[in-house]
Amino acid sequence: MKLSIGKTATGDNFFLRNDVVHEIYEALEEGNNLLLSAPRRVGKTSIIHFIKDNPAEEYYCVYVDTEDVSDSQTFFKVLLKAIFDVENKSRFLKSMANAGKKIKGFLEKIDNVDIGGVFSIDFNEKADDKQDYYEKFKEFLEKVDLDNRKILLMIDEFPVTIEHIRDEQGEQAAKNFLKQNRAIRQNPALAQKIKFIYTGSIGLLSVVKRLNATADVNDIQTYKLRPLSLKDGLQLAKTLLQNYQIEASDEILKHLLQDKIEWLIPFHIQLAIKEIRDLYRNEPSEIDEKFIEKAFNELILNGNIYLDHYRGRLNQVFNRNELDLVKEMMSKLADNQSVDELVLYDLAVKHQLENSFKNILLTLEYDGYIAEVADKKWRFYSPILKKWWSKNV
Known part of the structure; x- marks a missing residue:
């Protein structure tokens, strides 16, 4: 594992938190749609990228970032395009093959935009004024046979999308957009085929409160992503230091984590380890409390x-x-x-x-x-x- 600062940690650079992944799937199995809630830099996007890249057999995982979307029709068009995306299907197929599991005919049901002659859609830009993508999204879910699997649609920057719609089309358009999404989540037939995980860099609750529309998201269960435990924080710090052949005792690392960092999010731990690495390269010495103090001060000075x-x-x-x-x-x-x-x-x-x-x-x-x-x-x-x-x- 290498330092991954300022970008989403994926692959070998992702610090796996099995308890978090298990709890998220557990909540989905209980029938909930989720808001993955945590302050910025705690690791929300890294978690959903891990789920996307390592899907459970029963879920077809689709990740989509809607930060640039500013109207309802484009939003549902983007969701449909992501579901049909070849890369998503290939990733799912590869993951299941690596797990030694059979796919049956699942991907054949999402093989193109003409499903069994009963559903078709045109993604051509010229067709935008001819199609209602919200209705097409619902129609797709109504007609597609998913072999008892579910689509897990992970939507990043959903609150930003709401703000963009409000800013460009007005509050009523934003409220209507929230009602459209709620209608899909609340439809019993559609709920058998799709689950949602929402996340974003700003708080959904604060956005909908400004619209006086909290009732339109109160069906979404909030999953609060916690900071790392001391045990996990210690493991992350040691793993990163080992990659740079730097040794530090558990006692000293606990001092760093508990007395200096306190709020154990991967971003802050990585910032501290970077300063320790850089300082050690320039001044190799024992990693003691004095060294930690100097590295921490460097972090504040170089933190801009x-x-x-x-x-x-x-x-x-x-x-x-x-x-x-x-x-x-x-x-x-x-x-x-x-x-x-x-x-x-x-x-x-x-x-x-x-x-x-x-x-x-x-x-x-x-x-x-x-x-x-x-x-x-x-x-x-x-x-x-x-x-x-x-x-x-």
Whole structure:
């Protein structure tokens, strides 16, 4: 396993969490559609790429990123094209063959866009104004025989899609889009053939709250992707160091994980290991607490290239007045171990944003900035982000 910073970890660079994969499949088997929920950089996209590349026999796994989609018709067209995609079918066939399992006639049912003469679709751009892709999507599911398998459709950046539709076509169009998706999920016949996993870099709940449309997603079960346990974090750190022929005791690595990083997400562990590797190459010495302290300080000093997206993300999410409030809140949090919610609320009142306060908190929490650590007390998720923020914002 090599360092994989700033990009989705796949293949040999993916740190497998068998418990997470098992729990996701367990929830699907219970009949649920899932929202894979976690702050940014915790590993949501890596998890669904692993499931895509290593599907269970009963699921035809399809991954699609809808970040650039800004209307309902294009959304359902993109989903259909992904289901029919040759690469998806080839990957599924190869995975099942490697597992020594028979496919029967499953892929023959999704072999082309003319299924048994009862369903056809034209993906030609000129046909866009002639076809209702939402209706075509439903028609496909109604007519296709999947040999008792299900399509597992994993949709990345779904909340961003909703925002794009709202911004370009208005709130009512975004609400209608949510209702279309809910209608498919709630159709008992279609539910026998397809399951959905949604994820994204912003929180679905905060997006639908702004539309006053939470009822249209309350049928989706939230699966919260946890940080790594100390055991798993230790294994990841040791595996990465071994790749660079660097030895460190379990005691020292636990000090790094528990006392310096604290929030054990793969992204932050990899950032720390990178600094240890770079420092060791320049100054080979025993990896002790002094060495760890120096490497951690280097991480904060050199972190802009990897952490500046946290600052940039705020500019995308909040308007100017909200951004002024958020920066003041974050500065307050950076100066203290934790801050009472009432103190943060007083800042919102000062900016005349008390009605938006709860949603701002929710957005910052989901996006991986701050967390509620006690009753109505907030702090930065990560000491890394807190220290970097203090020095760079």
